Amino acid sequence: MSLESEVDLPGGAVLPGALPDALRAELIAFRRDMHMHPELGNQEFRTTAAIKERLERAGLKPRVLAVGTGLVCDIGVEGEQWDGGPSMLALRADIDGLPIPDTKTECPYRSTVPDRAHACGHDVHTTVVLGAGLVLAELHRQGALPRPVRLIFQPAEEVLPGGAADAIKSGALEGVGAIIAVHCDPRVDAGKIGLREGPITSACDRLEIGLDGPGGHTARPHLTTDLVTAAARVVTDVPALVGRRFDSRSGLAITWGRVESGHAPNVIPQHAELSGTVRCLDLEAWRQAPDVVVAAIDEVANLHRAKSEINYVRGVPPVVNEPGVTELLREAMIARRGVDSVEGTEQSLGGEDFSWYLEHVPGAMARLGVRTPGERHVRDLHQGDFDVDESAITVGVELFTAAALVNGLR
Numbered sequence: 001m002s003l004e005s006e007v008d009l010p011g012g013a014v015l016p017g018a019l020p021d022a023l024r025a026e027l028i029a030f031r032r033d034m035h036m037h038p039e040l041g042n043q044e045f046r047t048t049a050a051i052k053e054r055l056e057r058a059g060l061k062p063r064v065l066a067v068g069t070g071l072v073c074d075i076g077v078e079g080e081q082w083d084g085g086p087s088m089l090a091l092r093a094d095i096d097g098l099p100i101p102d103t104k105t106e107c108p109y110r111s112t113v114p115d116r117a118h119a120c121g122h123d124v125h126t127t128v129v130l131g132a133g134l135v136l137a138e139l140h141r142q143g144a145l146p147r148p149v150r151l152i153f154q155p156a157e158e159v160l161p162g163g164a165a166d167a168i169k170s171g172a173l174e175g176v177g178a179i180i181a182v183h184c185d186p187r188v189d190a191g192k193i194g195l196r197e198g199p200i201t202s203a204c205d206r207l208e209i210g211l212d213g214p215g216g217h218t219a220r221p222h223l224t225t226d227l228v229t230a231a232a233r234v235v236t237d238v239p240a241l242v243g244r245r246f247d248s249r250s251g252l253a254i255t256w257g258r259v260e261s262g263h264a265p266n267v268i269p270q271h272a273e274l275s276g277t278v279r280c281l282d283l284e285a286w287r288q289a290p291d292v293v294v295a296a297i298d299e300v301a302n303l304h305r306a307k308s309e310i311n312y313v314r315g316v317p318p319v320v321n322e323p324g325v326t327e328l329l330r331e332a333m334i335a336r337r338g339v340d341s342v343e344g345t346e347q348s349l350g351g352e353d354f355s356w357y358l359e360h361v362p363g364a365m366a367r368l369g370v371r372t373p374g375e376r377h378v379r380d381l382h383q384g385d386f387d388v389d390e391s392a393i394t395v396g397v398e399l400f401t402a403a404a405l406v407n408g409l410r
Contacts, residue, residue, distance in 0.1 A: 019394050023134060027397070028390050030054070031127040032109035038097025038116040038123075041156030041163060044069040047095050051130060051153055058137050062151075065170040070095060070155035070163065072172050075133060076140045076148035089407045090150040090172070090179040090361075091400050092354060093129035094122045094157035103384030119386040121184030121370065126153060128182060128368070128396030135401045146408025150176055154353075160206055160315040162353025168360065178325050179363035180403055181354050182396050184370045185345070186378050190389035193333050193399065194345030194367030197326045199318045201365075202251065203286035204351025205278040206313040209234065209297060211261075211306045215270035224268055228261050230304035231272040234297060235259060241296040251281030252289060253349070272306075277315075279349045286317055318347075319355045322362035328410075329366050332402035337395070350381070368396050 019027075030050070039047050048069045055062045055073050062073035074088070097118045102111035111117045133151045152172050156163030173179070188194050211234070213225025221229075239254040246252045254276060261272035278293060280286040290312045301308035333342050345367045354365055370388035371378065379386045 019131065019135065019397050023131065024394055027127050027131045027393050030130065031123050031390065031393060034123040034126060035109050035118045036112045038111055038113055038118045040099060040116065041096040041159035042067060042069055044095050044155050047126070048153070048155075051095070051126065054130060055133060055151075058134050060133070060137055065155070065167060065172070067155065067163075067166045067170070070167060071153050072167070072170070073133060073151040074148060075136050075151070076145045087177045088148045088150045088175050089404055090152050090176045090357075091129045091132055091404070092152040092154060092179055092181040092357065093125040094154050094163070094353075095126050096122060096156055096158050096163070098158060098382060100382070101384050104387060107387065117384055117386070119383060120158070120381050121386070121388060122157065124184050124368070124370065124388055124393060124396070125182060127393050128400060129153065131393065131397035132400035132404070135397060136404055139401075139405075146405065149404045152179075157353050160204075160313055162316055162356060164353040164356040168356060173357065173360050176361050178322075178328075178407070179357050179361055180325060180329060180400065181363070181365045182368040182399070183352065183365055184381070184388060184392070185367035186371050186380055186386070186388075188343070188345070188367055188369030189371050189373045190369050190392045191337065191373070191395055192341050192343055192369040193329070193395070194343055194369070195321075195326055195330055195364075196345045196347065197321055197323045199281060199283075199320050199347050200345065200367075201319040201352045201355070202347065202349045203278075203280040203283070203289075203315065203317050205286075205289065205315040207254070207274070207276050207278060207293070208311040208313065209274040210309040211272040211274070211301060212309070213268075213270060213306050216268045218266045218268055221268060225305045227269050227272050227306060230301060230306040231259060231261055231274060233304055234274060234300050237300045238293070238296045241299065242293055245292050245296070246285050246288075247282075249282070250285035251279075251349070252285050253279050254293065255279070279351065281318065281347055281349070283317055283320070290314070316351045316353045317355045317359075319352050319365050320358060321364040322358070325362050325364040328403055328407055329364055329399065332406050333366075333399050335406065336398045336402045366399070368392055368399075
């Protein structure tokens with residue numbers, strides 16, 4: 001692998017390593033194969049094996065996580081594991097797909113697995129970290145890697161509260177001083193990244209509610225619990241109540257995704273089910289949310305004489321980008337692609353379990369542009385037709401390799 005291209009850094013340092021054409025083609029093929037074979041959280045056995053085989057072929061020693069999927073791999077470490085203190089930079093990818101059908105009709109690499117799709121870009125994230133690892137391994141062989149790096153390929157990001165917790169329990173952060181990640185953003189052009197100091201995603205929890213009553217005839221709702229009305233009131237009144245119990249700047253929002261009740265038009269049912277999400281921009285409000293939300297549901301249910309059973313599933317806190325690591329990503333991207341390659345980005349209401357790593361070490365996530373410049377149609381995340389401009393893979397690899405090198409020069 002030739003890494004002849006060089007980029008001048010402030011102070012006269014030299015940054016090696018534009019992505020070689022052969023590796024670029026290989027990574028696109030790897031991403032397409034992964035896109036064709038999506039696996040759900042904690043079931044990513046094929047994906048884990050493919051990553052492991054490619055890293056081992058490069059002379060590296062990846063370690064599969066204790067849960068059986070996902071893996072970590074150190075570069076620039078003598079022996080099996082690093083024991084030189086918390087100084088490594090970790091590059092994190094998530095490897096799982098989504099339980100939705102791939103609806104792309106003309107795509108030669110569309111999913112071959114029914115009702116499964118890489119519709120969030122995890123195939124791109126994985127390929128970026130793999131590619132960065134291969135480049136950094138070659139730089140290490142050339143004596144050009146100033147500090148060890150850890151690759152983290154994490155399972156089950158889409159499964160609350162996220163596979164990051166399992167990776168951390170497996171020792172993924174031992175010896176790590178900082179961690180970085182990217183997330184595909186279809187609103188940003190390929191060739192650019194979006195950065196933001198502080199919160200860049202929201203907290204995300206899940207609500208599952210059961211409402212029960214004796215049921216009855218729709219001719220006599222006054223003699224029973226009108227459960228459909230009670231469910232409708234929970235849908236509309238609970239978000240309104242909660243919205244008046246938090247500072248509006250916290251951005252706490254309850255959104256329903258499923259409401260089910262009844263089977264016949266003239267029968268008041270005995271059971272109703274609701275499920276949805278609680279999203280929040282503010283960390284402190286997120287910590288208070290379960291008590292406040294559960295109390296509001298009980299109030300509304302009791303008002304309509306319905307018995308409530310509530311399962312509040314704790315999800316993930318916001319991803320809060322640490323300023324120093326955010327600046328590292330900015331410096332690395334500018335060194336590779338110039339000042340115009342970095343733009344600001346807003347805080348998203350999407351949730352990301354990358355936040356769990358940041359409870360332990362400083363880190364930052366960048367938005368990786370995947371929209372073809374000039375394209376008007378936005379292929380949004382978590383939709384069956386989601387796809388990317390594959391030049392974003394090169395951008396992500398060069399961002400991560402540059403970040404590892406710039407970090408070593410600090």
